[in-house]
Amino acid sequence: ETGVTQSPTHLIKTRGQQVTLRCSSQSGHNTVSWYQQALGQGPQFIFQYYREEENGRGNFPPRFSGLQFPNYSSELNVNALELDDSALYLCASSSGLAGVRVRGTQYFGPGTRLLVL
Amino acid sequence: KNEVEQSPQNLTAQEGEFITINCSYSVGISALHWLQQHPGGGIVSLFMLSSGKKKHGRLIATINIQEKHSSLHITASHPRDSAVYICAVRTSGSRLTFGEGTQLTVNP
Numbered sequence: 001e002t003g004v005t006q007s008p009t010h011l012i013k014t015r016g017q018q019v020t021l022r023c024s025s026q027s028g029h030n031t032v033s034w035y036q037q038a039l040g041q042g043p044q045f046i047f048q049y050y051r052e053e054e055n056g057r058g059n060f061p062p063r064f065s066g067l068q069f070p071n072y073s074s075e076l077n078v079n080a081l082e083l084d085d086s087a088l089y090l091c092a093s094s095s096g097l098a099g100v101r102v103r104g105t106q107y108f109g110p111g112t113r114l115l116v117l
Numbered sequence: 118k119n120e121v122e123q124s125p126q127n128l129t130a131q132e133g134e135f136i137t138i139n140c141s142y143s144v145g146i147s148a149l150h151w152l153q154q155h156p157g158g159g160i161v162s163l164f165m166l167s168s169g170k171k172k173h174g175r176l177i178a179t180i181n182i183q184e185k186h187s188s189l190h191i192t193a194s195h196p197r198d199s200a201v202y203i204c205a206v207r208t209s210g211s212r213l214t215f216g217e218g219t220q221l222t223v224n225p
Contacts, residue, residue: 035213037158041218042121042203042205042215044215090160105162106213110158
């Protein structure tokens with residue numbers, strides 16, 4: 001158990017719909033990173049939030065957006081879902097300072113498996 | 118070419134065998150992680166390395182910064198070690214770049 005929780009565990013949507021995934025970070029961690037893992041591939045970095053501000057973004061279109069709340073929990077929103085968005089979405093929490101090397105490791109949640117039909 | 122390459126992609130071993138999984142990277146890094154992912158999808162962090170060697174139980178991880186190479190070793194492998202092992206490097210900030218993973222199957 002890492003103390004990082006994600007909801008829902010599984011989700012089925014249709015093309016064009018919107019989805020919100022949630023992540024509660026480990027106590028004391030102020031940084032949340034989101035990753036997309038397609039079947040049979042390694043995770044890909046989507047973006048990171050540090051103290052409610054976006055702190056880095058991977059190669060994902062603007063329809064992937066996020067939020068971090070004062071309690072450091074986070075949401076990943078995906079609009080206009082496409083079939084290729086079907087994947088496992090992982091969040092990871094860590095402690096750190098923006099622009100400075102993060103101390104310690106990242107703790108991963110169990111993931112949300114999204115299927116887009 | 119991926120920034121992080123792992124080998125082998127798939128590995129099947131008999132219980133008790135010594136296992137090595139390799140990771141090479143082509144970018145400057147501040148740390149390297151070895152992660153374990155079970156079929157349900159959950160990821161567990163095994164090691165974080167920036168130099169040298171770390172050991173935890175039957176697992177040993179080494180890193181050679183000059184050669185941009187890391188290895189994960191499992192001694193006396195067991196069927197419960199069956200999982201996907203992923204190498205990930207930390208580049209800018211705390212962004213992680215992942216390898217494709219190595220599927221390990223240990224048969225009894």
